[in-house]
Amino acid sequence: MPSIYPVYAGYKWSTIPKADFDASALDEKATGVLDAVHNTYGELSGGQLESLTHSEDPWLGARGAFKPWELSTTPISCASMRRYYARKYEQSQND
Structure with a gap:
């Protein structure tokens, strides 16, 4: 989300400070x-x-033909994330 x-x-x-959160x-x-996300990625650094x-x-996919150093403001679609991470999840369940 661009607003975030x-x-x-x-x-x-750098580490982002933890905010108060009502779970x-x-x-x-x-x-x-x-x-699940925290258990998988929680120990990774920002880099x-x-x-x-x-x-x-x-x-x-959202970057298309842009070079790594070129600015792109194309949003990553929720549908592309849903497809990609659903596929990754299914693969992890079959391992």
Whole structure:
């Protein structure tokens, strides 16, 4: 979401401080998703997360023909993320 980027962009590769959060506002499914994401990616640094996401199909597809150093403001579609991560999830379940 473009509106979120400016809020966190200044941290660059530094740790983003934890914010107070009321987990009771989430249902069991949402909590499960967040736990799975944290368990998979929670130990990675900002630089590692950037390298990972910038090598994945949703990011590459949104960038199209742009070179790595060229600015692109094309949003990554929710549909492309849904397809990609559903496929990755299915593959992990079959391993």
